[in-house]
Amino acid sequence: MLALFLRDIRLSIRAGGGALTGVIFFLAVIATIPFGVGPDLNLLSRIGPAILWIGALLACLLGLDRLFQADREDGSLDLLVLANERHMLALTVFVKCLAHWAGSVLPLVVAAPLLGLFMNMDPSGIGATALTLLVGTPAITFIGAVGAAVAVALPRGGLLISVLVLPLTIPILIFGVSASYGASSVGQGTFTQPFLILAALTLFLAVIGSVAAALALRHGTD
Amino acid sequence: MRLIAENLGGERGGEPVFSGIGFTLDKGEALVVTGPNGVGKSTLLRVVAGLLPARPGRVLVEGGGEDFPTVASACHYLGHLNAMKTALSVAENLRFWRSFQGDSGQANSAGEGTPAPGVEDALKTVGLGGIGHLPFGYLSTGQKRRVSIAKLLISHRPVWLLDEPTAGLDKASEGRFAGLMRAHLESGGILIAATHLPLGLEGVKTLRMGEAD
Numbered sequence: 482m483l484a485l486f487l488r489d490i491r492l493s494i495r496a497g498g499g500a501l502t503g504v505i506f507f508l509a510v511i512a513t514i515p516f517g518v519g520p521d522l523n524l525l526s527r528i529g530p531a532i533l534w535i536g537a538l539l540a541c542l543l544g545l546d547r548l549f550q551a552d553r554e555d556g557s558l559d560l561l562v563l564a565n566e567r568h569m570l571a572l573t574v575f576v577k578c579l580a581h582w583a584g585s586v587l588p589l590v591v592a593a594p595l596l597g598l599f600m601n602m603d604p605s606g607i608g609a610t611a612l613t614l615l616v617g618t619p620a621i622t623f624i625g626a627v628g629a630a631v632a633v634a635l636p637r638g639g640l641l642i643s644v645l646v647l648p649l650t651i652p653i654l655i656f657g658v659s660a661s662y663g664a665s666s667v668g669q670g671t672f673t674q675p676f677l678i679l680a681a682l683t684l685f686l687a688v689i690g691s692v693a694a695a696l697a698l699r700h701g702t703d
Numbered sequence: 704m705r706l707i708a709e710n711l712g713g714e715r716g717g718e719p720v721f722s723g724i725g726f727t728l729d730k731g732e733a734l735v736v737t738g739p740n741g742v743g744k745s746t747l748l749r750v751v752a753g754l755l756p757a758r759p760g761r762v763l764v765e766g767g768g769e770d771f772p773t774v775a776s777a778c779h780y781l782g783h784l785n786a787m788k789t790a791l792s793v794a795e796n797l798r799f800w801r802s803f804q805g806d807s808g809q810a811n812s813a814g815e816g817t818p819a820p821g822v823e824d825a826l827k828t829v830g831l832g833g834i835g836h837l838p839f840g841y842l843s844t845g846q847k848r849r850v851s852i853a854k855l856l857i858s859h860r861p862v863w864l865l866d867e868p869t870a871g872l873d874k875a876s877e878g879r880f881a882g883l884m885r886a887h888l889e890s891g892g893i894l895i896a897a898t899h900l901p902l903g904l905e906g907v908k909t910l911r912m913g914e915a916d
Contacts, residue, residue, distance in 0.1 A: 482803075483802075484798070484799050484802040484803050485799070485803060487799075488788070488791070488795070488799045491790075491791060491795070492788060492790055492791065495790040495791070554784075555784055555785065555786055555787060555788065555789075556782050556783075556784025556785060556786040557786040557787075557788075559752075559754055559780060559782060559784075559786070560780065560786050560800070560804075562754065563752060563753070563754065563775045563776075563778070563780055564775075564776075564803065564804060565775060565776075566772065566773060566775060566776035567776065567804070567805065568803070702749075702754045702755065
């Protein structure tokens with residue numbers, strides 16, 4: 482399992498991997514917002530956490546279609562499915578999701594504080610948004626894995642996956658943003674409750690998502 | 704151990720491709736599946752491996768013990784795709800499969816396992832020693848095929864399911880591969896190969912698909 486994790490991390494870093502695509506997309510979205518909204522610093526700091534979350538969510542969806550498709554195209558997926566007896570397929574999916582998250586989504590979380598400065602956010606708001614992204618984005622990956630497993634046989638499944646997955650990620654977005662607002666000085670509400678719900682969503686989806694994606698892959702081989 | 708297929712049928716996209724195929728292979732026996740294109744040779748192998756459901760019929764292994772309770776856990780499936788990443792080096796690819804599929808070798812008569820050959824040794828066996836550092840994508844078609852044949856050696860499985868194993872191989876490699884298959888059979892392995900090229904194996908069972916009905 483460690484070998485699978487390391488292989489997927491290596492692949493995301495090597496040429497053709499998606500590690501930087503997401504970050505560059507995230508940067509492009511956040512950097513253009515202040516130009517569109519205009520130089521109203523108060524407004525920017527007020528919408529900052531929400532924009533960071535929306536940008537991160539869309540950037541997360543960007544590389545999801547390759548999660549299983551790359552393995553299917555070179556035949557590795559057959560062998561991963563056949564190894565079910567030794568490594569339960571749901572666990573294999575879980576490890577692949579973790580590797581995808583560490584390779585493609587973790588850079589977004591690392592870049593978020595810097596991009597928060599673009600949005601004139603205060604330090605506590607930046608810290609809270611980065612923390613909620615760290616806790617919440619794995620949930621997006623696990624939901625996305627189900628979409629990626631369902632659409633694994635479709636040659637241009639990327640858009641379909643985004644459409645399938647986006648409605649399901651709305652709760653994560655809502656609780657992530659409300660926790661970020663709870664901690665920042667511009668918002669109202671509390672940080673702890675929505676943050677705990679966000680953590681619960683991630684833990685819940687880590688199990689449900691892996692099992693559902695494994696089922697879809699098991700029955701999607703042809 | 705023994706591999707049994709009873710009254711197998713297979714379908715692709717809801718269309719039945721073949722039906723009523725049955726065979727029994729004891730250890731040391733091989734089955735060569737031949738037939739024209741599109742008759743369902745690859746589908747048969749995927750049904751046997753368990754990647755596609757058998758409709759109707761069933762496939763089972765007897766005497767596999769705790770290590771190999773099902774065909775899926777007992778088999779190496781060599782499809783027409785190589786299951787290697789072009790961005791990784793040959794050795795990285797093989798090391799991954801070795802640690803993912805387990806590096807236990809064949810158990811001897813006393814039941815003690817010895818480790819399967821290492822990545823370098825397996826590459827030397829298929830005549831590709833010293834290229835482990837190259838990215839897999841740089842290799843030629845035949846070399847890629849030989850690397851995935853090396854994948855059969857680095858972890859022990861009693862059943863080999865081979866789909867067009869010699870496609871793209873030159874004469875010398877074909878001979879070398881025939882030797883590997885013979886060694887596998889002599890050590891008590893089971894082998895099913897779908898091919899229309901002669902494999903250089905004597906005394907094997909053949910299954911001609913598409914002629915009986």
